[in-house]
Amino acid sequence: MKIVIGKCFFDAGEILLQYRPVWGILTGVRPAKLAMDYLNRGYDHEAVKAILREEMLVNPKKATLAADVALFEKTLADETTPDTCSVYISIPFCPTRCAYCSFVSYTSPKLLALIPDYLVKLCREIDETFRIIRENGKRVVTVYIGGGTPTTLNETQLEILLSTVANNIDVSTLAEFTLEAGRPDTITNKKFEIAKKYGVTRVSINPQTLNDEILASIGRRHTVEDFLRAYDIARSSGIPHINTDLIAGLPEESFQSFSKSVDRIIDLHPDNITVHTFCVKKAAEILREGTDVYSRTGGETGKSVEYSHVSVANAGYRPYYLYRQKNTVGNFENVGFCLPGTEGLYNILMMEELHSVFAVGAGAVTKLVSADRTKIDRIFSPKYPYEYLNADAPTTADEKSAEQIRRFFAEDLSAGK
Numbered sequence: 001m002k003i004v005i006g007k008c009f010f011d012a013g014e015i016l017l018q019y020r021p022v023w024g025i026l027t028g029v030r031p032a033k034l035a036m037d038y039l040n041r042g043y044d045h046e047a048v049k050a051i052l053r054e055e056m057l058v059n060p061k062k063a064t065l066a067a068d069v070a071l072f073e074k075t076l077a078d079e080t081t082p083d084t085c086s087v088y089i090s091i092p093f094c095p096t097r098c099a100y101c102s103f104v105s106y107t108s109p110k111l112l113a114l115i116p117d118y119l120v121k122l123c124r125e126i127d128e129t130f131r132i133i134r135e136n137g138k139r140v141v142t143v144y145i146g147g148g149t150p151t152t153l154n155e156t157q158l159e160i161l162l163s164t165v166a167n168n169i170d171v172s173t174l175a176e177f178t179l180e181a182g183r184p185d186t187i188t189n190k191k192f193e194i195a196k197k198y199g200v201t202r203v204s205i206n207p208q209t210l211n212d213e214i215l216a217s218i219g220r221r222h223t224v225e226d227f228l229r230a231y232d233i234a235r236s237s238g239i240p241h242i243n244t245d246l247i248a249g250l251p252e253e254s255f256q257s258f259s260k261s262v263d264r265i266i267d268l269h270p271d272n273i274t275v276h277t278f279c280v281k282k283a284a285e286i287l288r289e290g291t292d293v294y295s296r297t298g299g300e301t302g303k304s305v306e307y308s309h310v311s312v313a314n315a316g317y318r319p320y321y322l323y324r325q326k327n328t329v330g331n332f333e334n335v336g337f338c339l340p341g342t343e344g345l346y347n348i349l350m351m352e353e354l355h356s357v358f359a360v361g362a363g364a365v366t367k368l369v370s371a372d373r374t375k376i377d378r379i380f381s382p383k384y385p386y387e388y389l390n391a392d393a394p395t396t397a398d399e400k401s402a403e404q405i406r407r408f409f410a411e412d413l414s415a416g417k
């Protein structure tokens with residue numbers, strides 16, 4: 001019934017607006033999860049593509065993308081046992097604010113001054129969370145430090161953070177340990193030396209575009225040169241895997257400019273390339289300035305997205321994870337590509353909700369996933385660092401949350417019996 005009603009709206013919309021969304025009647029953020037559900041129900045790869053095309057009215061290229069990603073992720077899904085989990089650590093601070101950002105990241109000098117206090121509370125929460133994880137018989141397989149921009153921390157602060165993780169787990173047993181280092185202007189040799197010393201296996205350096213004028217216009221303080229310098233630092237640090245993010249559809253960026261960025265990134269041969277589609281949410285600075293960034297069809301963005309997908313595939317990369325967001329230009333998607341054997345595991349585990357993710361820090365959301373993956377409970381930490389620092393603010397590690405976690409896994413265990 002849902003599909004029939006969806007198709008009716010879709011057809012009416014197409015007649016009224018002369019526009020056919022590439023993702024058909026799908027509105028969720030996880031098209032690959034839907035495709036994986038069909039694979040798990042016994043449909044083969046070709047049949048899943050046909051269902052997406054014919055039932056969900058998904059454009060054939062996007063149907064193939066979702067089915068390919070699902071097939072790739074299924075192997076990891078089948079190997080992921082319920083005793084495993086991941087840990088996410090939130091550092092919601094950045095050196096400056098990008099014009100399109102709607103995230104709660106703190107950027108002003110006054111708010112950046114909260115970092116030392118934030119770090120003290122965060123490290124206590126990390127200790128407690130690892131204790132709760134052990135008590136519940138879970139085994140951490142990936143740790144992801146995200147933001148914001150975690151490398152906004154200075155070298156001493158970064159060492160305090162990473163050593164806290166290393167005091168709680170033998171980092172050599174982790175399948176993956178990611179440190180987001182999104183803004184090239186925050187990267188130093190010393191920071192990556194520290195990251196390597198404490199077992200980081202994957203860093204993310206995000207130029208977004210290799211066009212200096214666009215970088216300046218979107219409020220990023222770094223240049224293309226800064227990105228190339230940061231990339232060299234990462235390569236020479238010996239950290240095994242590097243991800244780079246690009247954004248298709250940035251305001252003022254033409255297809256020609258974006259395709260040049262794609263080509264230059266491929267020449268660098270990073271392990272992962274993530275291609276996002278530009279997304280503006282209500283809070284972003286760019287909307288307050290009245291810029292018209294929305295276009296129903298996305299202008300040249302579709303061509304840019306298509307070019308990036310074909311070019312990275314020709315260079316030996318394959319799509320390994322996929323998600324959609326509201327308010328993206330042209331309603332396109334975000335796709336992570338990897339060279340064989342370098343996929344970002346946390347991204348798949350988290351995106352497809354394959355096991356529990358214990359999240360610490362401001363804005364973090366812990367997701368408890370039952371063994372059969374049909375039940376998910378969430379624990380929300382305070383959104384802003386300022387609230388998080390409030391002594392009474394609830395976190396994943398406080399007594400009430402610890403009790404919720406114990407109860408969830410105890411009930412899950414007895415349901416399994």
Ligand code: SF4
Pocket residue numbers: 093094096097098100101102103105147148149182183
């Ligand atoms: S780096 Fe990311 S989180 Fe930080 S201001 Fe820019 S978009 Fe926002």
